[in-house]
Amino acid sequence: MPQTEIPIPNPPPLPSALPDSLLDLAVKIERKPLPDDVRDSLKSFQRAACYIAAAMIFLRDNVTLSSPLESKHVKPRLLGHWGTCPGLILIASHLNLLLRNNPSLNLVHVIGPGHGAPAALATLWLEGSLQKFYPGEYDLSSDGLRNLITRFSVPGGFPSHINAETPGAIHEGGELGYALAVSFGAVMDNPDLVVACVVGDGEAETGPTATAWHAIKYIDPAESGAVIPILHVNGFKISERTIFGCMDDKEITALFSGYGYQVRIVEGLEHIDDDLQASMEWALAEIRKIQKAAREGKPIVKPRWPMIVMRTPKGWTGPKEVDGKLIEGSFHSHQVPLPKAGTSDNQLEALDEWLSSYKINDLIQDGKPTERVVRILPKEDERKLGQLKTTYDPYVPLKTVDWKEFTVDKGSENSCMQITGKLLDAVFQANPKTIRLFSPDELESNKLSAILDHTTRNFQWDQYSRANGGRVIETLSEHDCQGFMQGYTLTGRTAIFPSYESFLGIIHTMMVQYSKFVKIAKDVKWRGNLASINYIETSTWARQEHNGFSHQNPSFIGAVLNLKAEAARVYLPPDANCFLSTVSHCLSSKNYVNLIIGSKQPTPVYLSPEEAAAHCRDGASVWKFASSTETPDVVLVGIGVEVTFETIACAALLRTICPSLKVRVVNVTDLMILLPESRHPHALSKEKFRDLFTEDKPVLFNYHGYPTELQGILFGRENVSRMSVAGYKEEGSTTTPFDMMLRNGVSRFDLAERALKAVAESHRESLDGKGLEEYLDQVKRRVEEVREFIAKEGKDPDDIYDMPKFE
Numbered sequence: 143m144p145q146t147e148i149p150i151p152n153p154p155p156l157p158s159a160l161p162d163s164l165l166d167l168a169v170k171i172e173r174k175p176l177p178d179d180v181r182d183s184l185k186s187f188q189r190a191a192c193y194i195a196a197a198m199i200f201l202r203d204n205v206t207l208s209s210p211l212e213s214k215h216v217k218p219r220l221l222g223h224w225g226t227c228p229g230l231i232l233i234a235s236h237l238n239l240l241l242r243n244n245p246s247l248n249l250v251h252v253i254g255p256g257h258g259a260p261a262a263l264a265t266l267w268l269e270g271s272l273q274k275f276y277p278g279e280y281d282l283s284s285d286g287l288r289n290l291i292t293r294f295s296v297p298g299g300f301p302s303h304i305n306a307e308t309p310g311a312i313h314e315g316g317e318l319g320y321a322l323a324v325s326f327g328a329v330m331d332n333p334d335l336v337v338a339c340v341v342g343d344g345e346a347e348t349g350p351t352a353t354a355w356h357a358i359k360y361i362d363p364a365e366s367g368a369v370i371p372i373l374h375v376n377g378f379k380i381s382e383r384t385i386f387g388c389m390d391d392k393e394i395t396a397l398f399s400g401y402g403y404q405v406r407i408v409e410g411l412e413h414i415d416d417d418l419q420a421s422m423e424w425a426l427a428e429i430r431k432i433q434k435a436a437r438e439g440k441p442i443v444k445p446r447w448p449m450i451v452m453r454t455p456k457g458w459t460g461p462k463e464v465d466g467k468l469i470e471g472s473f474h475s476h477q478v479p480l481p482k483a484g485t486s487d488n489q490l491e492a493l494d495e496w497l498s499s500y501k502i503n504d505l506i507q508d509g510k511p512t513e514r515v516v517r518i519l520p521k522e523d524e525r526k527l528g529q530l531k532t533t534y535d536p537y538v539p540l541k542t543v544d545w546k547e548f549t550v551d552k553g554s555e556n557s558c559m560q561i562t563g564k565l566l567d568a569v570f571q572a573n574p575k576t577i578r579l580f581s582p583d584e585l586e587s588n589k590l591s592a593i594l595d596h597t598t599r600n601f602q603w604d605q606y607s608r609a610n611g612g613r614v615i616e617t618l619s620e621h622d623c624q625g626f627m628q629g630y631t632l633t634g635r636t637a638i639f640p641s642y643e644s645f646l647g648i649i650h651t652m653m654v655q656y657s658k659f660v661k662i663a664k665d666v667k668w669r670g671n672l673a674s675i676n677y678i679e680t681s682t683w684a685r686q687e688h689n690g691f692s693h694q695n696p697s698f699i700g701a702v703l704n705l706k707a708e709a710a711r712v713y714l715p716p717d718a719n720c721f722l723s724t725v726s727h728c729l730s731s732k733n734y735v736n737l738i739i740g741s742k743q744p745t746p747v748y749l750s751p752e753e754a755a756a757h758c759r760d761g762a763s764v765w766k767f768a769s770s771t772e773t774p775d776v777v778l779v780g781i782g783v784e785v786t787f788e789t790i791a792c793a794a795l796l797r798t799i800c801p802s803l804k805v806r807v808v809n810v811t812d813l814m815i816l817l818p819e820s821r822h823p824h825a826l827s828k829e830k831f832r833d834l835f836t837e838d839k840p841v842l843f844n845y846h847g848y849p850t851e852l853q854g855i856l857f858g859r860e861n862v863s864r865m866s867v868a869g870y871k872e873e874g875s876t877t878t879p880f881d882m883m884l885r886n887g888v889s890r891f892d893l894a895e896r897a898l899k900a901v902a903e904s905h906r907e908s909l910d911g912k913g914l915e916e917y918l919d920q921v922k923r924r925v926e927e928v929r930e931f932i933a934k935e936g937k938d939p940d941d942i943y944d945m946p947k948f949e
Contacts, residue, residue, distance in 0.1 A: 164392040167399040169406040169448075171424050173416050183517040184235050184415050186505055190515050191231040191268060192459050193500035194287070195260035198294035199224060200483055200493060205291040206284075206502055211494040216484035221295035222302050223257040225476040226342060228458040229374045230261035232418065237338055237527060238269065240422045241520040247426070248335050250633075251527045252325045254351075255342035255374070256304040256315020263290065263300055263308065268511050269519050271309040271528025275668045284509030306663035309528030312632040314659040319348030320652055322371060323625020326357035328532075328633045329367030330626070331575045333437075335532060335633075336429065338370045338422075343386040344379040350621035350652075355401045357622065358447045359603040360615050363436035365575075368429040370422070371403075371449040376456040378473040394451055402603075404428065404446045409453035421450050441609055444602075459499070464492045535670035536634025537732070541572045545726035549719045549751040553945075556747055558721040558740035558783070559640075559680055563592030565722055566638070569729065570613045571596050577636045577729075580623035583616045588640055588680050589742040624649040628656050631673050636729060640678035643739070644686065646698040653701065657709045657735050664708070664733055674711075674734035678725070680742045682846070683870055684784035684882055694874040694882075699847040702737045703813075703855070707822040711736045712813040714846055716786045717747045719754035720811055727758070739846060741783040746945050748790075748809075761812030761824060762834060768793045768948055774806035775904075776897045777835050781810045782846025785869075787943070788883055789844045791890035794946030796897060799920050800909060803901060808834055818858035831859065838864065840900035844888050845869035864904075866896065880928065880938040891925045 176184070197205055199222035204215040230253060241249055253262055266272050267290050272280035280286045293299025300307060304315030313324050325339035345351055361368065373394075377387035386394065391407055398405045406421045408414065425448035432445040457475025462468070465488060469479045480489040480496075505515050523529050548565045550556045570577060570593065585591060593614060600612035615626065620641065627637040656675065663669040683694035702710050711734045715721040721740045728736040748765065749757055757763045768790050778793060780786030786809055793805045810816065814824040826834070835841045841864060845852045849869040856862050873885040883889035895918060902914040909917060931939050 160392045160396060162392065164396045167405065168391060168395045169404050169424070171406070171420055173413060173420050176416050176419060180239065180518065181415055183514050184239065186512070186514045187235045187238070187268065187516070187518055188228075188231050189500045190502065190505040190511055191234070191261065191264040192228055193497060193502040193505075194264035194267065194291065195227045195231065196224060196460070196497060197291045198222065198260045198263065199478060200480070202292050205288050206506065207494075207497060211490065211497070213484050213490055216490070216493070217296070218484065219295075220478045220481060220483065222260050223255075223477050224260070224460060224479055225376065225378070225456045225473075226255040226258040226374070227261035228460070229376055229452065229454045230255065230258045230340060231265060232414070232454065233338070233340055233372060233374070233452070234261070234265040234527065235518060236415070236418050236422055238520065239419060239518045240426065241525055241527070242518060243423075244426065245520075248525070248530060248532065249527065250312065250328060250335065250337045250530060250533055251310060252313050252321050252328075252337055252339040253304055253311075253315070254318070254321030254340050254345045256313065256317065256321075257302065259300065259302055259304045259308065259315060260294065262304055262311075263294070266309055266528045268515060269526045269528060270523065271526055274523065274529060275309050282510045287506065287509055306659050306666055306669060310530065310533050312533050312629065314655045316658075317652065317655040318345050319350040320621070320625045320628070320655075321345070322351055322354035322369070323357060323622050324629035324632070325369045326354065326361065327626035327629025329361065329369055330578060330630055331365060331635065332367045332532070332633060333365060333433075335367035336370060336426070337367070338372060340372045340374055343373065343375045343377070343384040346373060347385050350619075350625065353617075353619035353622050354625060355398070356617075357626070358402055360600060360617070361447075362600065362602055362609055362611070363433040363445065364441065364609060365611060368433065368447065370425045370429070373449065373451045375451060375453045376458075377471070378456045378476060380476050381473045398449060398451075402444065402446055403449040405449055405451060407451045407453070411454070411458075414454070418450075418452065424448065425450060436609070461492050461496050464489060532633050534668060537671050537673060538576050538634050540569065540577060540636055540729055542730060543568045543572050543726070545722040546751045546755075548722055549754070550747055552719075552747055552750040552753070554747050555744040556718040557589050557742055557744050558715065558718045559589040559742040560592060561718040562678070562721055562725055563590040565725060566590070566593045567595045567597070573636075574611070574613075577613065577638070578626075578630055579614050579638045579640065580626045581614065581616045581640050582620050582623055582642075582645065583618045584640065584642055584681070585614060585616060588642070590640055620645060620648040621652065624652045627675055628652070631675055634672070636673040636676075638676045638678060638729075640680065642681040642693065643679045643683060643698065644681075644693045644695040646677060646679060647695065647701065650698065650701045653735060654705070657705045660733055661706055661709060671732040674728060674731045674736050676728050676736045677738065679737060679739045682739065682741060682782075682784070683874065684782075684846070685741060685743050685879055688876060690876040691874040694870070696847045696870050699737065699739070699813075700851050702735055703851055705735060707814075707817070709733070709735050710814065713738045713811055714782045714813060715740055715758070715811050716780065716783055716809050717745060717749060717754070719747055719749055719751055720758055723754050723758040724811070739782065745783055745787060757809070758811055761815035761826070762808060762810040764834065765790070765807045765809055768807040768946075770804035770806065772804045774836065774839055775804045775901050777806045777808060777839055777841040778893060778897065779808045779810060779835075779841060779843045781813065781843060781852070784879075784883070785844040785846055785888045788888055788890045789893060791946050792893040792897065794948060795890050795894050795921075797948070800898070800917060803897075803909065805897070806836075813855065816852070816855045816859075821858065828860065837861070840897070840904055841865040842893060842896050842900060843867040843869075844893055866900070868892065868896065878932050878936075878938045880942050881932055884925070884929070891921050891928075894921050
């Protein structure tokens, strides 16, 4: 069936069943007419920016229409998104006026519809921010404008989405759905900062955005800044109506009033400039009222923060209708509204008519915007949307705390998480305003509660945790935790995200998009360093036997490993002292994605503080207490807390049943050292790799994650055929901890069997002259005894986790 066209402008939503009285919830303010010169400047800025944005999508030459437009002036590949641009430009023009009229205001502009890069870049060029950061390339000159337009979405120019190359950006434009959470993270502990966050109505359909509306409930106005959410309702996604575009004012007002907002709806194009500017001034006044009360010790309980809902047609000011298709006010304007402009005379004519309607030569003369265009801009460069230092060079290093003050005795049993909680407690005390922890309601379960010895949770809608400066935010949305961490980090502070191992995969793509932003940022000369983002992954599959198969999933390791080598860091510290050393290092590191994996249950402490420091510095070492002194027949490698214990237990078992077998035990704490030298800066040299793992002996890895991950890491190392990997293989249930080891083939018995077979295959004389089957039978009998005990008693044998003795 043919596509049913929707008339323009957007039709009003169908009437709802909600009572008209709900409209009383919407904020009504006096709309004062703007002065004529101000309105003219706003319109001029909008026209100039809309022209530039459209030209960026289409033109390769004749960028100001100084001659008749011809097909040769059109780019061969038309890339970009037009539909959202006019609304984004409208908002940007009013934010500039808001800055001009409020000299004490520090404002960051976060654009959720990041595919609207032409709008952002056009406004940034007009305000001179591109000239500041790209001098000689995107100056306020004819050449600078030509470069901006002709290089957009071509190799060497700006990409079609907002990214770290975009001045003022603290949000990756491809991250549809995360802008709001990032904005709230940015204002935490930034009391003078306001973030105006544009949320597209398509973006607003995503799960991350749906949870982020509740972030106002975690903002303490005494210590933090504020976010002005601007829901931009233009009615369409790529090819479908949006949910919010089909909601009337009553429905939208009821929804967001229920969330805790004061809702101001801006609609109607005739007076939209008057209305939008009045609404922004109202929002700023409401923010300052809430903050003033809190900062004077008279906080408003559950303050109703302002938000703006702005309705404009999709692709507003663009072509109305082309080739029988409605463009403005329909999904046809979402990307390139004239996709055949370079080959169709009809569409070329439509493009010429469209671009000419802006009268760009009245607004830009000699390559510079005229006074009427720039009159609305703030006078100070550093306050312009693209030049606030908070957005590009904000890093504040933490005051360090000596991790060795929290170490425990070698030979004891301790929980990595409980001990680390004490370190973090001290770090929070030393840095009361520059570090936060974002956790999906798992702090107590993950045994990090020592953090709360000198701080509390920060949840403003709870009478027991509001207005107390708490460093901990717990919310069951992993998306919010990730978004908060990104915004907090990108504005210069340090954050930690502890989580159950199995559920970090929920934010896999958010982490990847963030790492893309940081990768580009490192290549941009004018951007400064950032603290690394830090994940603590615990409640691991090996000790999630009580929750069952659903909680057994170490896949986030692979997500981090897939990042560029300069970003990815994966650590599996084997005991509490090593965990302390690793966390301390990660908190002071910059520009990385750090993943630290450990157990919350008490486990043996193998290394003294000095030994732990050396071990973590090297990334791996031979554990002599469990190893033969002679050249080994086989090398056993543990990577991860629980599987390392099984590796040590295997060495003790082999010493009992085959005393002549010479075994070396190696622990790896920095996973990246195993990569070939050319693939990671932490990689061991060939010589050091041989020193650890010998040149030709069998090497058996007992690995915490999926075996294919480690096999991929080892690929490229010499003589890799002598190496084998066992790890988690998607076998689990509600069972006992040791049964989880057996089910996944990483128990001491499985490793002993692998070792005996590997040695028998390479040099059978090392097996005391006995047959392989005899040794395997001994191992098999022990396995059967343990399985029978577990089946009968419903628990593991009492001595199964006793530290092995090496006499």
